[in-house]
Amino acid sequence: MLMLFGARLGLWAPTTGFGFYRTYLNPIGAVIAVMGLLTLSMHLKRKEKGGVFAGGVAVIIGMACLAPMIAGAINPPVRAAPIHDISTDTTNPPAFEVLDENREGARNSLKYGGPELAKVQSAAYPDIVPLATELPADAAYQKALKVAHEMGWEVVGSNTERRRFEAVARTPVFYFADDIVIVVTPQGDGSRVDMRSVSRVGRSDRGVNAKRILSFQKQFRG
Structure with missing residues:
Protein backbone atom coordinates (compact mmCIF):
# COMPACT_ATOMS: atom_id res chain seq x y z
CA MET A 1 0.00 0.00 0.00
CA ASN A 75 -3.23 -10.92 -21.91
CA PRO A 76 -0.23 -8.70 -22.77
CA PRO A 77 -1.29 -5.03 -22.84
CA VAL A 78 -1.14 -3.14 -26.12
CA ARG A 79 1.94 -0.95 -26.07
CA ALA A 80 1.00 2.73 -26.18
CA ALA A 81 2.64 5.17 -28.59
CA PRO A 82 5.97 6.50 -27.24
CA ILE A 83 4.61 10.03 -26.71
CA HIS A 84 3.45 11.96 -23.66
CA ASP A 85 2.11 15.22 -25.17
CA ILE A 86 -1.41 15.03 -26.64
CA SER A 87 -3.26 17.96 -28.21
CA THR A 88 -6.62 18.35 -29.95
CA ASP A 89 -4.91 20.86 -32.27
CA THR A 90 -1.58 19.60 -33.56
CA THR A 91 -1.18 22.45 -36.07
CA ASN A 92 -1.47 25.23 -33.53
CA PRO A 93 -1.29 23.46 -30.14
CA PRO A 94 -2.37 25.48 -27.08
CA ALA A 95 0.69 26.93 -25.37
CA PHE A 96 1.38 26.95 -21.64
CA GLU A 97 1.82 30.43 -20.17
CA VAL A 98 1.53 29.86 -16.40
CA LEU A 99 3.10 26.43 -16.03
CA ASP A 100 6.73 26.35 -17.11
CA GLU A 101 9.86 24.19 -17.17
CA ASN A 102 10.37 24.73 -13.41
CA ARG A 103 7.22 22.84 -12.36
CA GLU A 104 7.86 20.29 -9.63
CA GLY A 105 9.28 16.93 -10.68
CA ALA A 106 9.15 17.72 -14.41
CA ARG A 107 11.53 15.93 -16.75
CA ASN A 108 9.59 16.55 -19.97
CA SER A 109 9.49 19.90 -21.72
CA LEU A 110 6.29 21.83 -22.42
CA LYS A 111 7.64 22.77 -25.85
CA TYR A 112 5.56 21.01 -28.50
CA GLY A 113 7.34 18.38 -30.59
CA GLY A 114 6.16 19.71 -33.97
CA PRO A 115 5.07 17.78 -37.10
CA GLU A 116 6.84 14.58 -36.06
CA LEU A 117 4.87 14.38 -32.80
CA ALA A 118 1.66 15.32 -34.62
CA LYS A 119 2.19 12.47 -37.09
CA VAL A 120 2.66 9.88 -34.33
CA GLN A 121 -0.40 11.16 -32.45
CA SER A 122 -2.56 11.09 -35.57
CA ALA A 123 -1.68 7.44 -36.17
CA ALA A 124 -2.11 6.39 -32.52
CA TYR A 125 -5.12 8.49 -31.54
CA PRO A 126 -7.16 9.51 -34.61
CA ASP A 127 -10.17 10.23 -32.38
CA ILE A 128 -8.43 13.13 -30.61
CA VAL A 129 -9.98 16.19 -32.27
CA PRO A 130 -11.20 19.64 -31.13
CA LEU A 131 -14.51 19.75 -29.29
CA ALA A 132 -17.15 21.69 -31.25
CA THR A 133 -20.08 23.00 -29.23
CA GLU A 134 -23.17 25.09 -29.88
CA LEU A 135 -22.52 27.05 -26.69
CA PRO A 136 -21.28 30.64 -27.03
CA ALA A 137 -17.58 30.95 -26.25
CA ASP A 138 -18.06 32.51 -22.79
CA ALA A 139 -20.55 29.84 -21.73
CA ALA A 140 -18.32 27.08 -23.10
CA TYR A 141 -15.37 28.47 -21.15
CA GLN A 142 -17.32 28.47 -17.90
CA LYS A 143 -18.55 24.94 -18.53
CA ALA A 144 -14.99 23.78 -19.28
CA LEU A 145 -13.86 25.24 -15.95
CA LYS A 146 -16.72 23.49 -14.17
CA VAL A 147 -15.84 20.13 -15.76
CA ALA A 148 -12.19 20.60 -14.80
CA HIS A 149 -13.16 21.05 -11.15
CA GLU A 150 -15.53 18.07 -11.31
CA MET A 151 -12.70 15.91 -12.64
CA GLY A 152 -10.54 16.90 -9.69
CA TRP A 153 -7.98 19.01 -11.53
CA GLU A 154 -6.11 21.78 -9.76
CA VAL A 155 -6.65 24.98 -11.78
CA VAL A 156 -3.41 26.96 -11.46
CA GLY A 157 -4.17 29.87 -13.76
CA SER A 158 -7.20 31.18 -15.64
CA ASN A 159 -7.93 34.12 -17.93
CA THR A 160 -11.62 34.78 -18.45
CA GLU A 161 -11.10 37.47 -21.11
CA ARG A 162 -8.97 35.16 -23.24
CA ARG A 163 -11.06 32.10 -22.32
CA ARG A 164 -8.12 29.90 -21.34
CA PHE A 165 -6.91 28.14 -18.21
CA GLU A 166 -4.17 25.80 -17.09
CA ALA A 167 -4.47 22.96 -14.60
CA VAL A 168 -2.69 20.00 -13.06
CA ALA A 169 -4.22 16.52 -12.98
CA ARG A 170 -2.81 13.64 -10.95
CA THR A 171 -3.15 9.91 -11.48
CA PRO A 172 -5.14 8.22 -8.69
CA VAL A 173 -2.55 5.65 -7.62
CA PHE A 174 1.06 6.73 -8.05
CA TYR A 175 0.07 10.42 -8.09
CA PHE A 176 1.91 11.33 -11.29
CA ALA A 177 1.25 14.93 -12.35
CA ASP A 178 0.11 15.88 -15.86
CA ASP A 179 -0.19 19.48 -17.06
CA ILE A 180 -3.25 20.70 -18.96
CA VAL A 181 -4.14 23.81 -20.93
CA ILE A 182 -7.61 24.51 -22.35
CA VAL A 183 -8.48 27.28 -24.79
CA VAL A 184 -11.99 28.20 -25.99
CA THR A 185 -12.45 30.15 -29.23
CA PRO A 186 -15.60 31.43 -30.98
CA GLN A 187 -16.65 29.42 -34.01
CA GLY A 188 -19.67 30.65 -35.93
CA ASP A 189 -22.66 30.74 -33.58
CA GLY A 190 -20.93 28.33 -31.23
CA SER A 191 -17.39 27.71 -30.07
CA ARG A 192 -14.47 25.34 -30.17
CA VAL A 193 -12.69 23.86 -27.14
CA ASP A 194 -9.07 22.81 -27.56
CA MET A 195 -7.14 20.90 -24.94
CA ARG A 196 -3.56 19.77 -24.48
CA SER A 197 -2.36 17.33 -21.80
CA VAL A 198 1.34 16.69 -21.08
CA SER A 199 2.97 14.23 -18.68
CA ARG A 200 5.80 15.55 -16.52
CA VAL A 201 7.79 12.31 -16.62
CA GLY A 202 8.11 9.34 -18.93
CA ARG A 203 8.65 8.95 -22.65
CA SER A 204 5.28 7.25 -23.03
CA ASP A 205 2.16 8.16 -21.06
CA ARG A 206 0.56 4.72 -21.63
CA GLY A 207 -2.40 6.46 -23.23
CA VAL A 208 -3.36 8.40 -20.09
CA ASN A 209 -3.42 11.86 -21.69
CA ALA A 210 -5.56 10.75 -24.62
CA LYS A 211 -8.02 9.06 -22.24
CA ARG A 212 -8.16 12.23 -20.15
CA ILE A 213 -9.01 14.38 -23.17
CA LEU A 214 -11.74 11.98 -24.29
CA SER A 215 -13.14 11.80 -20.74
CA PHE A 216 -13.22 15.59 -20.52
CA GLN A 217 -15.02 15.87 -23.86
CA LYS A 218 -17.55 13.20 -22.88
CA GLN A 219 -18.30 14.92 -19.57
CA PHE A 220 -18.53 18.31 -21.28
CA ARG A 221 -21.09 17.00 -23.77
CA GLY A 222 -23.04 15.30 -21.00
Missing part, protein backbone atom coordinates in the same frame (compact mmCIF):
# COMPACT_ATOMS: atom_id res chain seq x y z
CA LEU A 2 2.89 2.35 0.74
CA MET A 3 4.36 1.65 -2.70
CA LEU A 4 1.06 2.55 -4.33
CA PHE A 5 0.10 5.58 -2.26
CA GLY A 6 3.36 6.81 -0.72
CA ALA A 7 3.60 9.73 -3.15
CA ARG A 8 0.10 10.89 -2.24
CA LEU A 9 1.15 10.83 1.43
CA GLY A 10 4.22 12.95 0.61
CA LEU A 11 6.74 10.20 1.42
CA TRP A 12 8.51 10.31 -1.96
CA ALA A 13 8.17 11.36 -5.59
CA PRO A 14 5.78 9.40 -7.87
CA THR A 15 8.71 7.95 -9.84
CA THR A 16 10.16 6.53 -6.62
CA GLY A 17 6.93 4.79 -5.65
CA PHE A 18 6.54 3.43 -9.18
CA GLY A 19 10.13 2.16 -9.07
CA PHE A 20 9.43 0.35 -5.78
CA TYR A 21 6.33 -1.18 -7.35
CA ARG A 22 8.15 -2.46 -10.44
CA THR A 23 11.12 -3.78 -8.45
CA TYR A 24 9.63 -5.27 -5.31
CA LEU A 25 5.92 -6.09 -5.73
CA ASN A 26 6.36 -9.43 -7.50
CA PRO A 27 9.08 -10.76 -5.12
CA ILE A 28 7.03 -9.68 -2.10
CA GLY A 29 3.91 -11.31 -3.55
CA ALA A 30 5.77 -14.57 -4.28
CA VAL A 31 7.20 -14.76 -0.76
CA ILE A 32 3.81 -14.09 0.87
CA ALA A 33 2.05 -16.63 -1.37
CA VAL A 34 4.63 -19.39 -0.74
CA MET A 35 4.68 -18.79 3.02
CA GLY A 36 0.89 -18.77 3.02
CA LEU A 37 0.75 -22.10 1.18
CA LEU A 38 3.22 -23.65 3.62
CA THR A 39 1.25 -22.34 6.58
CA LEU A 40 -2.02 -23.51 5.06
CA SER A 41 -0.67 -27.03 4.45
CA MET A 42 0.80 -27.31 7.95
CA HIS A 43 -2.36 -26.24 9.72
CA LEU A 44 -4.58 -28.38 7.49
CA LYS A 45 -2.61 -31.43 8.65
CA ARG A 46 -2.99 -30.31 12.26
CA LYS A 47 -6.65 -29.42 11.71
CA GLU A 48 -6.11 -25.98 13.25
CA LYS A 49 -8.84 -23.77 11.88
CA GLY A 50 -7.27 -20.48 12.95
CA GLY A 51 -4.01 -21.31 11.23
CA VAL A 52 -5.81 -22.51 8.12
CA PHE A 53 -7.65 -19.20 7.94
CA ALA A 54 -4.44 -17.18 8.40
CA GLY A 55 -2.63 -19.20 5.74
CA GLY A 56 -5.52 -18.78 3.32
CA VAL A 57 -5.53 -15.00 3.83
CA ALA A 58 -1.78 -14.88 3.19
CA VAL A 59 -2.20 -16.83 -0.06
CA ILE A 60 -4.92 -14.43 -1.21
CA ILE A 61 -2.75 -11.38 -0.41
CA GLY A 62 0.24 -12.90 -2.20
CA MET A 63 -1.78 -13.75 -5.29
CA ALA A 64 -3.29 -10.25 -5.29
CA CYS A 65 0.24 -8.82 -5.42
CA LEU A 66 1.07 -11.16 -8.31
CA ALA A 67 -2.19 -10.49 -10.17
CA PRO A 68 -0.85 -7.66 -12.41
CA MET A 69 2.06 -9.85 -13.57
CA ILE A 70 -0.22 -12.84 -14.18
CA ALA A 71 -2.78 -10.75 -16.05
CA GLY A 72 -0.04 -9.21 -18.18
CA ALA A 73 1.33 -12.65 -19.07
CA ILE A 74 -2.09 -14.01 -20.01
Whole structure:
Protein backbone atom coordinates (compact mmCIF):
# COMPACT_ATOMS: atom_id res chain seq x y z
CA MET A 1 0.00 0.00 0.00
CA LEU A 2 2.89 2.35 0.74
CA MET A 3 4.36 1.65 -2.70
CA LEU A 4 1.06 2.55 -4.33
CA PHE A 5 0.10 5.58 -2.26
CA GLY A 6 3.36 6.81 -0.72
CA ALA A 7 3.60 9.73 -3.15
CA ARG A 8 0.10 10.89 -2.24
CA LEU A 9 1.15 10.83 1.43
CA GLY A 10 4.22 12.95 0.61
CA LEU A 11 6.74 10.20 1.42
CA TRP A 12 8.51 10.31 -1.96
CA ALA A 13 8.17 11.36 -5.59
CA PRO A 14 5.78 9.40 -7.87
CA THR A 15 8.71 7.95 -9.84
CA THR A 16 10.16 6.53 -6.62
CA GLY A 17 6.93 4.79 -5.65
CA PHE A 18 6.54 3.43 -9.18
CA GLY A 19 10.13 2.16 -9.07
CA PHE A 20 9.43 0.35 -5.78
CA TYR A 21 6.33 -1.18 -7.35
CA ARG A 22 8.15 -2.46 -10.44
CA THR A 23 11.12 -3.78 -8.45
CA TYR A 24 9.63 -5.27 -5.31
CA LEU A 25 5.92 -6.09 -5.73
CA ASN A 26 6.36 -9.43 -7.50
CA PRO A 27 9.08 -10.76 -5.12
CA ILE A 28 7.03 -9.68 -2.10
CA GLY A 29 3.91 -11.31 -3.55
CA ALA A 30 5.77 -14.57 -4.28
CA VAL A 31 7.20 -14.76 -0.76
CA ILE A 32 3.81 -14.09 0.87
CA ALA A 33 2.05 -16.63 -1.37
CA VAL A 34 4.63 -19.39 -0.74
CA MET A 35 4.68 -18.79 3.02
CA GLY A 36 0.89 -18.77 3.02
CA LEU A 37 0.75 -22.10 1.18
CA LEU A 38 3.22 -23.65 3.62
CA THR A 39 1.25 -22.34 6.58
CA LEU A 40 -2.02 -23.51 5.06
CA SER A 41 -0.67 -27.03 4.45
CA MET A 42 0.80 -27.31 7.95
CA HIS A 43 -2.36 -26.24 9.72
CA LEU A 44 -4.58 -28.38 7.49
CA LYS A 45 -2.61 -31.43 8.65
CA ARG A 46 -2.99 -30.31 12.26
CA LYS A 47 -6.65 -29.42 11.71
CA GLU A 48 -6.11 -25.98 13.25
CA LYS A 49 -8.84 -23.77 11.88
CA GLY A 50 -7.27 -20.48 12.95
CA GLY A 51 -4.01 -21.31 11.23
CA VAL A 52 -5.81 -22.51 8.12
CA PHE A 53 -7.65 -19.20 7.94
CA ALA A 54 -4.44 -17.18 8.40
CA GLY A 55 -2.63 -19.20 5.74
CA GLY A 56 -5.52 -18.78 3.32
CA VAL A 57 -5.53 -15.00 3.83
CA ALA A 58 -1.78 -14.88 3.19
CA VAL A 59 -2.20 -16.83 -0.06
CA ILE A 60 -4.92 -14.43 -1.21
CA ILE A 61 -2.75 -11.38 -0.41
CA GLY A 62 0.24 -12.90 -2.20
CA MET A 63 -1.78 -13.75 -5.29
CA ALA A 64 -3.29 -10.25 -5.29
CA CYS A 65 0.24 -8.82 -5.42
CA LEU A 66 1.07 -11.16 -8.31
CA ALA A 67 -2.19 -10.49 -10.17
CA PRO A 68 -0.85 -7.66 -12.41
CA MET A 69 2.06 -9.85 -13.57
CA ILE A 70 -0.22 -12.84 -14.18
CA ALA A 71 -2.78 -10.75 -16.05
CA GLY A 72 -0.04 -9.21 -18.18
CA ALA A 73 1.33 -12.65 -19.07
CA ILE A 74 -2.09 -14.01 -20.01
CA ASN A 75 -3.23 -10.92 -21.91
CA PRO A 76 -0.23 -8.70 -22.77
CA PRO A 77 -1.29 -5.03 -22.84
CA VAL A 78 -1.14 -3.14 -26.12
CA ARG A 79 1.94 -0.95 -26.07
CA ALA A 80 1.00 2.73 -26.18
CA ALA A 81 2.64 5.17 -28.59
CA PRO A 82 5.97 6.50 -27.24
CA ILE A 83 4.61 10.03 -26.71
CA HIS A 84 3.45 11.96 -23.66
CA ASP A 85 2.11 15.22 -25.17
CA ILE A 86 -1.41 15.03 -26.64
CA SER A 87 -3.26 17.96 -28.21
CA THR A 88 -6.62 18.35 -29.95
CA ASP A 89 -4.91 20.86 -32.27
CA THR A 90 -1.58 19.60 -33.56
CA THR A 91 -1.18 22.45 -36.07
CA ASN A 92 -1.47 25.23 -33.53
CA PRO A 93 -1.29 23.46 -30.14
CA PRO A 94 -2.37 25.48 -27.08
CA ALA A 95 0.69 26.93 -25.37
CA PHE A 96 1.38 26.95 -21.64
CA GLU A 97 1.82 30.43 -20.17
CA VAL A 98 1.53 29.86 -16.40
CA LEU A 99 3.10 26.43 -16.03
CA ASP A 100 6.73 26.35 -17.11
CA GLU A 101 9.86 24.19 -17.17
CA ASN A 102 10.37 24.73 -13.41
CA ARG A 103 7.22 22.84 -12.36
CA GLU A 104 7.86 20.29 -9.63
CA GLY A 105 9.28 16.93 -10.68
CA ALA A 106 9.15 17.72 -14.41
CA ARG A 107 11.53 15.93 -16.75
CA ASN A 108 9.59 16.55 -19.97
CA SER A 109 9.49 19.90 -21.72
CA LEU A 110 6.29 21.83 -22.42
CA LYS A 111 7.64 22.77 -25.85
CA TYR A 112 5.56 21.01 -28.50
CA GLY A 113 7.34 18.38 -30.59
CA GLY A 114 6.16 19.71 -33.97
CA PRO A 115 5.07 17.78 -37.10
CA GLU A 116 6.84 14.58 -36.06
CA LEU A 117 4.87 14.38 -32.80
CA ALA A 118 1.66 15.32 -34.62
CA LYS A 119 2.19 12.47 -37.09
CA VAL A 120 2.66 9.88 -34.33
CA GLN A 121 -0.40 11.16 -32.45
CA SER A 122 -2.56 11.09 -35.57
CA ALA A 123 -1.68 7.44 -36.17
CA ALA A 124 -2.11 6.39 -32.52
CA TYR A 125 -5.12 8.49 -31.54
CA PRO A 126 -7.16 9.51 -34.61
CA ASP A 127 -10.17 10.23 -32.38
CA ILE A 128 -8.43 13.13 -30.61
CA VAL A 129 -9.98 16.19 -32.27
CA PRO A 130 -11.20 19.64 -31.13
CA LEU A 131 -14.51 19.75 -29.29
CA ALA A 132 -17.15 21.69 -31.25
CA THR A 133 -20.08 23.00 -29.23
CA GLU A 134 -23.17 25.09 -29.88
CA LEU A 135 -22.52 27.05 -26.69
CA PRO A 136 -21.28 30.64 -27.03
CA ALA A 137 -17.58 30.95 -26.25
CA ASP A 138 -18.06 32.51 -22.79
CA ALA A 139 -20.55 29.84 -21.73
CA ALA A 140 -18.32 27.08 -23.10
CA TYR A 141 -15.37 28.47 -21.15
CA GLN A 142 -17.32 28.47 -17.90
CA LYS A 143 -18.55 24.94 -18.53
CA ALA A 144 -14.99 23.78 -19.28
CA LEU A 145 -13.86 25.24 -15.95
CA LYS A 146 -16.72 23.49 -14.17
CA VAL A 147 -15.84 20.13 -15.76
CA ALA A 148 -12.19 20.60 -14.80
CA HIS A 149 -13.16 21.05 -11.15
CA GLU A 150 -15.53 18.07 -11.31
CA MET A 151 -12.70 15.91 -12.64
CA GLY A 152 -10.54 16.90 -9.69
CA TRP A 153 -7.98 19.01 -11.53
CA GLU A 154 -6.11 21.78 -9.76
CA VAL A 155 -6.65 24.98 -11.78
CA VAL A 156 -3.41 26.96 -11.46
CA GLY A 157 -4.17 29.87 -13.76
CA SER A 158 -7.20 31.18 -15.64
CA ASN A 159 -7.93 34.12 -17.93
CA THR A 160 -11.62 34.78 -18.45
CA GLU A 161 -11.10 37.47 -21.11
CA ARG A 162 -8.97 35.16 -23.24
CA ARG A 163 -11.06 32.10 -22.32
CA ARG A 164 -8.12 29.90 -21.34
CA PHE A 165 -6.91 28.14 -18.21
CA GLU A 166 -4.17 25.80 -17.09
CA ALA A 167 -4.47 22.96 -14.60
CA VAL A 168 -2.69 20.00 -13.06
CA ALA A 169 -4.22 16.52 -12.98
CA ARG A 170 -2.81 13.64 -10.95
CA THR A 171 -3.15 9.91 -11.48
CA PRO A 172 -5.14 8.22 -8.69
CA VAL A 173 -2.55 5.65 -7.62
CA PHE A 174 1.06 6.73 -8.05
CA TYR A 175 0.07 10.42 -8.09
CA PHE A 176 1.91 11.33 -11.29
CA ALA A 177 1.25 14.93 -12.35
CA ASP A 178 0.11 15.88 -15.86
CA ASP A 179 -0.19 19.48 -17.06
CA ILE A 180 -3.25 20.70 -18.96
CA VAL A 181 -4.14 23.81 -20.93
CA ILE A 182 -7.61 24.51 -22.35
CA VAL A 183 -8.48 27.28 -24.79
CA VAL A 184 -11.99 28.20 -25.99
CA THR A 185 -12.45 30.15 -29.23
CA PRO A 186 -15.60 31.43 -30.98
CA GLN A 187 -16.65 29.42 -34.01
CA GLY A 188 -19.67 30.65 -35.93
CA ASP A 189 -22.66 30.74 -33.58
CA GLY A 190 -20.93 28.33 -31.23
CA SER A 191 -17.39 27.71 -30.07
CA ARG A 192 -14.47 25.34 -30.17
CA VAL A 193 -12.69 23.86 -27.14
CA ASP A 194 -9.07 22.81 -27.56
CA MET A 195 -7.14 20.90 -24.94
CA ARG A 196 -3.56 19.77 -24.48
CA SER A 197 -2.36 17.33 -21.80
CA VAL A 198 1.34 16.69 -21.08
CA SER A 199 2.97 14.23 -18.68
CA ARG A 200 5.80 15.55 -16.52
CA VAL A 201 7.79 12.31 -16.62
CA GLY A 202 8.11 9.34 -18.93
CA ARG A 203 8.65 8.95 -22.65
CA SER A 204 5.28 7.25 -23.03
CA ASP A 205 2.16 8.16 -21.06
CA ARG A 206 0.56 4.72 -21.63
CA GLY A 207 -2.40 6.46 -23.23
CA VAL A 208 -3.36 8.40 -20.09
CA ASN A 209 -3.42 11.86 -21.69
CA ALA A 210 -5.56 10.75 -24.62
CA LYS A 211 -8.02 9.06 -22.24
CA ARG A 212 -8.16 12.23 -20.15
CA ILE A 213 -9.01 14.38 -23.17
CA LEU A 214 -11.74 11.98 -24.29
CA SER A 215 -13.14 11.80 -20.74
CA PHE A 216 -13.22 15.59 -20.52
CA GLN A 217 -15.02 15.87 -23.86
CA LYS A 218 -17.55 13.20 -22.88
CA GLN A 219 -18.30 14.92 -19.57
CA PHE A 220 -18.53 18.31 -21.28
CA ARG A 221 -21.09 17.00 -23.77
CA GLY A 222 -23.04 15.30 -21.00
